Amino acid sequence: MLAPRETTMTDTHETTMTDRLAIEKLLNTYSLAYDSRDLETMESCFTADAVFSMRIAGQEPVSFEGRDSIMKLMTDSMAVQTDQRRHINSNLLVSEEDGVVRTTSYLTLVATEGDQIRLLSAGVYRNEIVEDGGALRLRRLHLDLDKAY
Numbered sequence: 001m002l003a004p005r006e007t008t009m010t011d012t013h014e015t016t017m018t019d020r021l022a023i024e025k026l027l028n029t030y031s032l033a034y035d036s037r038d039l040e041t042m043e044s045c046f047t048a049d050a051v052f053s054m055r056i057a058g059q060e061p062v063s064f065e066g067r068d069s070i071m072k073l074m075t076d077s078m079a080v081q082t083d084q085r086r087h088i089n090s091n092l093l094v095s096e097e098d099g100v101v102r103t104t105s106y107l108t109l110v111a112t113e114g115d116q117i118r119l120l121s122a123g124v125y126r127n128e129i130v131e132d133g134g135a136l137r138l139r140r141l142h143l144d145l146d147k148a149y
Contacts, residue, residue, distance in 0.1 A: 020094055023101055023129060026136045031087035037078055043071050047132045052141045056148050070141075083111035083118075089125070101129040101136070109149060120149040 026045060033042035046052075046067045055061040064070045088108040095102050104127075109120040128140035 019096070019101075022136055023094055023103060024092060026129060026138070027089055027092070027103065027105065027125075027127070030138065031089055034074065034078075035085050035087055039071065039075065042074060043067060044135075045138055046070055046141075047130065047137045047139045050137070050139055050141065052143075054143045054145065056145045061142075081111075083113035085120075086110045086112070099130065100139075103127045103129065107143065107145075121145045121147050 030042060030045040033039070033045065048067050049065075050067050050070055051063060051065050052070045052073065053061050053063040064073050086109070088110065090106045090108065092103060092105040103125070105125050107121075107123045107125055109122065111118050111120050123143055123145035126140075126142045126144075127138055129136050130139045131137075132139075
């Protein structure tokens with residue numbers, strides 16, 4: 001898998017097709033890293049000061065501040081999961097202003113265990129992506145889930 005450090009933004013304020021592909025690559029790298037339990041690659045998708053927030057089924061949002069806190073959440077979540085997760089991203093919208101890329105996309109989360117495939121949840125990601133150390137990285141990742149999983 002190609003790591004996100006190989007992707008950058010152009011110097012224009014317009015999001016070009018090349019930029020969009022780099023943005024999609026970052027978002028897909030994050031999801032694929034989770035699904036394959038590749039913690040090193042997943043960690044490289046976040047800025048050091050990244051914030052991950054989540055609201056489940058309209059409840060109060062929870063927030064994890066800093067890459068280390070986010071990675072602890074991911075590691076703890078994986079430790080109790082006995083299924084194979086698949087994060088399916090779709091309907092990506094991209095905008096960019098003052099060097100900050102904002103994305104909105106759908107998540108469909110499925111799990112396979114044994115011979116059963118289950119739909120766990122669906123939701124909407126709202127992200128901020130910045131160039132950091134020559135690579136695109138997630139600075140803010142927010143997920144509104146339609147139901148608890």
